[in-house]
Amino acid sequence: MTDINLLKIENLNFSYGENKVLTDVNLSINKGDFISVIGPNGSGKSTLLKLIAGILKPDSGEVKFSSPNFSENASHFVGYVPQNFSIKEEFPISVLDVVKIGRIGYIPKFQRCQKKDLEKIKESLELMEIWHLKDKKMNELSGGQKQRVLIARALATEAKVLLFDEPSSSIDVDGQTKLYRILNQIKKELAIMVVTHDISIISNYITGILCVNEKVIYHTKNEVKKDLAKMLGEAKDKLCPYDLILQMVPYKVLESHWGDEEE
Amino acid sequence: MLELFGYEFFRNAIISSLFMSIVCGIIGTLVVVNRMVFIAGGVSHASYGGVGLAFYYKINPIIGTTCFSLLVSLLIGALTYRKRKNLDAIIGAIWASGMAFGILLIDMTPGYNVDLMSYLFGSILAVTNGDLFFMGITSAIVLFVICFFYREILAISYDEDFAITLGIKTKLVYFILMALIALSIVVLIQQVGLILCIAMLTIPAYIAENFSNSLYKMMIIATVLCFVFAVLGLGLSYVLNLTSGATIIIFSIIALVLSKSKIIFQKRLNS
Numbered sequence: 001m002t003d004i005n006l007l008k009i010e011n012l013n014f015s016y017g018e019n020k021v022l023t024d025v026n027l028s029i030n031k032g033d034f035i036s037v038i039g040p041n042g043s044g045k046s047t048l049l050k051l052i053a054g055i056l057k058p059d060s061g062e063v064k065f066s067s068p069n070f071s072e073n074a075s076h077f078v079g080y081v082p083q084n085f086s087i088k089e090e091f092p093i094s095v096l097d098v099v100k101i102g103r104i105g106y107i108p109k110f111q112r113c114q115k116k117d118l119e120k121i122k123e124s125l126e127l128m129e130i131w132h133l134k135d136k137k138m139n140e141l142s143g144g145q146k147q148r149v150l151i152a153r154a155l156a157t158e159a160k161v162l163l164f165d166e167p168s169s170s171i172d173v174d175g176q177t178k179l180y181r182i183l184n185q186i187k188k189e190l191a192i193m194v195v196t197h198d199i200s201i202i203s204n205y206i207t208g209i210l211c212v213n214e215k216v217i218y219h220t221k222n223e224v225k226k227d228l229a230k231m232l233g234e235a236k237d238k239l240c241p242y243d244l245i246l247q248m249v250p251y252k253v254l255e256s257h258w259g260d261e262e263e
Numbered sequence: 264m265l266e267l268f269g270y271e272f273f274r275n276a277i278i279s280s281l282f283m284s285i286v287c288g289i290i291g292t293l294v295v296v297n298r299m300v301f302i303a304g305g306v307s308h309a310s311y312g313g314v315g316l317a318f319y320y321k322i323n324p325i326i327g328t329t330c331f332s333l334l335v336s337l338l339i340g341a342l343t344y345r346k347r348k349n350l351d352a353i354i355g356a357i358w359a360s361g362m363a364f365g366i367l368l369i370d371m372t373p374g375y376n377v378d379l380m381s382y383l384f385g386s387i388l389a390v391t392n393g394d395l396f397f398m399g400i401t402s403a404i405v406l407f408v409i410c411f412f413y414r415e416i417l418a419i420s421y422d423e424d425f426a427i428t429l430g431i432k433t434k435l436v437y438f439i440l441m442a443l444i445a446l447s448i449v450v451l452i453q454q455v456g457l458i459l460c461i462a463m464l465t466i467p468a469y470i471a472e473n474f475s476n477s478l479y480k481m482m483i484i485a486t487v488l489c490f491v492f493a494v495l496g497l498g499l500s501y502v503l504n505l506t507s508g509a510t511i512i513i514f515s516i517i518a519l520v521l522s523k524s525k526i527i528f529q530k531r532l533n534s
Contacts, residue, residue, distance in 0.1 A: 088422075
């Protein structure tokens with residue numbers, strides 16, 4: 001089966017002032033990809049997601065989206081789920097209104113939500129199992145519930161690429177398992193990238209790992225198997241590829257990537 | 264008290280309070296939820312430069328203040344959009360320089376002794392029919408623009424990063440918001456003066472925040488509160504022969520303290 005390419009990153013560089021954050025990033029994301037983005041603090045993981053989402057502009061290089069025709073317009077193509085703490089705590093808004101924001105662009109000016117918009121909003125909230133909270137104020141919810149509302153908002157955009165910035169930071173282990181199972185179900189129709197410090201749970205679902213530390217190196221499942229099998233000999237048969245990476249993350253794997261090409 | 268409605272100046276004061284309330288309720292809500300109080304303070308104080316400019320070149324003070332406030336708001340917008348570094352220092356500098364510029368121009372205006380107090384503390388009882396017309400037009404502009412961009416403003420106010428991913432032109436909307444703040448300030452200068460206009464932009468909206476579960480409800484509650492404070496303040500200032508602008512503000516402050524005390528008391532009761 002041919003891979004359907006959703007976005008391409010070409011020769012991307014980004015820095016905050018004098019501080020180089022990402023250097024010469026090249027990456028291609030296909031439909032069905034479920035990628036865990038890992039790396040130490042300050043390595044550029046969240047920055048990479050913001051560059052893909054169009055929130056930050058690269059110093060040089062491009063992020064191109066397959067629709068329409070690999071342009072740089074990311075509108076509604078990318079669904080971004082920020083870290084929970086970046087949301088204004090006291091803002092007067094209900095759960096339903098937050099998810100409705102995801103439909104902006106679909107609803108004409110001076111018109112109410114159409115039936116299809118409301119159906120999509122309901123579907124997103126039900127998928128995250130929070131439909132019953134729709135009339136609650138956001139500041140009445142727990143951290144985990146808020147996170148699920150933000151995910152529902154991203155789902156409501158009908159984006160082709162979903163970007164999650166540390167969704168596990170305010171969700172317990174059960175919640176994380178449930179979230180990744182849901183993402184695994186919907187990944188067939190889109191691509192998912194998840195920034196995380198803890199890949200112990202997500203490793204069961206992902207199709208690749210992106211190691212970020214100024215440079216970006218992408219490992220597919222097969223690549224991981226081949227590379228690590230050499231290093232570990234017989235042990236390779238006893239562990240799944242992501243378990244192998246897990247044992248070395250973040251220090252060994254990332255250290256070996258610092259400024260070097262792949263071995 | 265009812266005999267007051269027989270006077271044109273009082274009727275004008277009530278109508279202008281209604282316009283002020285619409286502007287304060289809507290723009291004040293956006294100032295509060297977007298944490299732009301200091302930015303609004305900078306625009307309002309710097310707009311005093313417009314007053315000085317109008318007197319020096321002998322043009323209509325409303326036109327002078329409107330144009331100057333719009334320029335200052337767009338300058339502050341350009342310097343503060345998605346920048347947090349030295350934000351307070353930049354606004355502080357513009358705040359002070361605008362006021363200083365205004366005072367110097369008034370000093371240099373030959374043979375003119377302007378009543379500075381009316382610009383600092385307002386003159387709601389001296390609102391003319393011409394002022395009312397200007398305030399009505401301004402309120403209508405604010406109302407229309409906010410209705411037109413409501414969804415975009417809501418998205419940006421709640422989560423600007425996400426709004427960018429939706430393709431919303433966040434910079435354009437930010438500049439429109441800055442321009443609306445400037446227009447609102449010109450309306451408020453007539454009512455409560457430069458010094459106190461920040462209080463009217465923030466206090467009703469700050470009280471309303473606790474009783475709203477949506478942005479438009481917060482705008483409506485803040486509008487109603489602002490009108491109630493204005494009418495009560497006007498009435499009391501007439502009875503006690505006090506400055507009307509300052510009395511309106513004191514009413515608002517009392518309401519703010521009472522509402523916050525109630526919330527704190529309720530929280531303690533619940534826990």
